[in-house]
Amino acid sequence: MKYAEHVSRLRWISAGAVSLGLGIWAMHFIGMLAFHVDTAVTYHLGIVIASIIPAIVSCGFAFYIISQQTAGFRDLFVGAVFISIGIISMHYVGMEAMQMGATISFDPLMWALSALVAFVASLVGLYLLFSLPDVSRFHWRKIVSAVLIGFAVSGMHYIGMSAAVFTPVASPEPLTGFSMDSNLLAYWISGSVMTLFLLLLLSVKNEKQLELQSKESETKFQSVIESATDAIIVADAERNIVQWNHGAEKLFGYRASEAIDASITIIIPERFRDAHEAGMKRYNATREANVIGRTVELVGLRKDGSEFPIEMSLGTWDTEKGLFFSSIIRDISERKQVESRINDLVYLDTLTGLPNRRLFNDRLDALLSQDDVTFSLFYIDLDNFKVINDRFGHSLGDVFLRQVTDRLLSTIGKTDTLARLGGDEFIILAPSTGSNFAAHRAQHITNALNQPFTLEGEEVFTSMSVGISLYPSDGQTADDLLKNADIAMYRAKEDGKNGFQFFTEEMNELVA
Numbered sequence: 001m002k003y004a005e006h007v008s009r010l011r012w013i014s015a016g017a018v019s020l021g022l023g024i025w026a027m028h029f030i031g032m033l034a035f036h037v038d039t040a041v042t043y044h045l046g047i048v049i050a051s052i053i054p055a056i057v058s059c060g061f062a063f064y065i066i067s068q069q070t071a072g073f074r075d076l077f078v079g080a081v082f083i084s085i086g087i088i089s090m091h092y093v094g095m096e097a098m099q100m101g102a103t104i105s106f107d108p109l110m111w112a113l114s115a116l117v118a119f120v121a122s123l124v125g126l127y128l129l130f131s132l133p134d135v136s137r138f139h140w141r142k143i144v145s146a147v148l149i150g151f152a153v154s155g156m157h158y159i160g161m162s163a164a165v166f167t168p169v170a171s172p173e174p175l176t177g178f179s180m181d182s183n184l185l186a187y188w189i190s191g192s193v194m195t196l197f198l199l200l201l202l203s204v205k206n207e208k209q210l211e212l213q214s215k216e217s218e219t220k221f222q223s224v225i226e227s228a229t230d231a232i233i234v235a236d237a238e239r240n241i242v243q244w245n246h247g248a249e250k251l252f253g254y255r256a257s258e259a260i261d262a263s264i265t266i267i268i269p270e271r272f273r274d275a276h277e278a279g280m281k282r283y284n285a286t287r288e289a290n291v292i293g294r295t296v297e298l299v300g301l302r303k304d305g306s307e308f309p310i311e312m313s314l315g316t317w318d319t320e321k322g323l324f325f326s327s328i329i330r331d332i333s334e335r336k337q338v339e340s341r342i343n344d345l346v347y348l349d350t351l352t353g354l355p356n357r358r359l360f361n362d363r364l365d366a367l368l369s370q371d372d373v374t375f376s377l378f379y380i381d382l383d384n385f386k387v388i389n390d391r392f393g394h395s396l397g398d399v400f401l402r403q404v405t406d407r408l409l410s411t412i413g414k415t416d417t418l419a420r421l422g423g424d425e426f427i428i429l430a431p432s433t434g435s436n437f438a439a440h441r442a443q444h445i446t447n448a449l450n451q452p453f454t455l456e457g458e459e460v461f462t463s464m465s466v467g468i469s470l471y472p473s474d475g476q477t478a479d480d481l482l483k484n485a486d487i488a489m490y491r492a493k494e495d496g497k498n499g500f501q502f503f504t505e506e507m508n509e510l511v512a
Contacts, residue, residue: 044096051093054093062083065082103167233248242324310330313328349420357422360429373431376433377428377471377481380425380445383498384462388400388455404424404449410448415431449462449464467500469482488502491507
């Protein structure tokens with residue numbers, strides 16, 4: 001957007017400089033028809049054409065200076081100096097194009113007066129034109145400004161011609177270069193300039209229409225961006241932010257004035273910045289898009305330092321000013337919370353918060369898929385839960401099961417998985433354990449549950465029976481290991497409860 005505005009501004013400056021430069025040039029040479037000297041005059045065509053250069057260049061400098069958004073009176077003063085220099089330079093260079101039997105000299109006082117008139121009229125004209133913003137198209141100040149600048153040109157011309165003194169020479173120098181009669185030159189200039197003005201007018205009209213269309217499109221685009229609830233951020237090739245909409249302000253906490261020109265890393269947690277920089281360098285070098293054109297989930301960083309999950313769609317485009325990246329970002333915290341709750345419903349036991357049978361089977365299958373692993377399964381069943389449930393009721397029975405869960409959790413390691421299969425049945429998956437460690441662990445679990453529990457101020461005692469199967473000796477599949485641990489658990493109950501039993505092949509034969 002800034003680049004487009006800069007290009008449009010340069011085009012208007014160029015059009016204005018050419019228009020005013022051509023006007024000064026045409027007025028000078030056409031005005032020569034009103035001036036008569038007592039000798040034949042022709043004009044050197046090369047110098048005539050060259051005389052337009054200082055007029056256009058000076059006007060271009062002047063318009064560039066006064067078109068700045070922060071232009072003040074000093075800028076108008078400098079602009080008037082440039083315009084008057086252009087008028088004066090064009091006039092006196094044009095005078096050098098005259099070829100005749102006389103030499104030209106100038107009255108210093110009249111010369112100075114012509115320069116002063118050109119400057120003062122230009123200054124007042126520019127002041128009227130640019131000192132008051134947003135005037136209507138046909139405001140009288142613009143008309144007066146045009147008249148004053150025209151007065152600057154014509155006043156300087158005629159005063160400058162009055163300053164000229166023509167002294168005939170006895171032996172005129174032979175004409176050099178391609179010359180043209182003054183009348184013919186005037187007609188040629190008039191026709192050429194009118195044609196150029198017509199073409200310039202058509203060009204300016206088309207440019208104005210394109211600019212209006214561009215501004216309308218930009219306004220619509222900006223309106224869409226600002227009305228979007230998602231954060232829309234544009235950054236340049238150096239990862240500096242160039243556009244920051246209202247959605248980004250609400251999402252990240254930075255005002256647009258704080259974010260514009262800042263690095264995009266202000267919204268990236270520090271631990272991810274090196275990876276971001278490496279990814280950007282890789283894309284700049286190869287143009288291979290790994291993330292661009294896709295929607296990815298990342299972590300965002302707010303102004304207050306808090307992190308939150310985001311979903312980002314990243315796009316890019318190349319312009320004359322370089323590479324730009326656009327990001328559409330939304331906060332997915334609520335969605336993540338919903339997904340987490342759904343995940344809990346699918347994989348966690350609603351009463352105890354432990355992994356349920358589904359999650360336990362997933363972890364068991366994952367362990368079985370690894371090479372050279374050993375582990376133990378502890379199938380646990382409470383010995384007298386039905387008595388407790390009948391005596392205290394189901395609500396307190398649930399409280400009791402949560403207390404049992406806390407005791408069991410205190411006995412397992414960080415890599416172990418404790419799951420509730422249902423009712424009063426629990427199971428522990430303990431990786432990297434053999435028979436000796438499994439026996440020690442089972443005894444530790446049994447001792448932990450032998451300590452009394454408290455329900456409604458009353459001490460309650462329980463015990464449990466534990467069946468243990470070992471991988472790989474007691475089965476190669478999840479179903480075999482679970483079945484064999486269950487068989488061992490029932491043997492422990494038959495042996496008097498409150499204990500543990502390892503699976504043996506003899507148990508399997510008895511069941512069969």
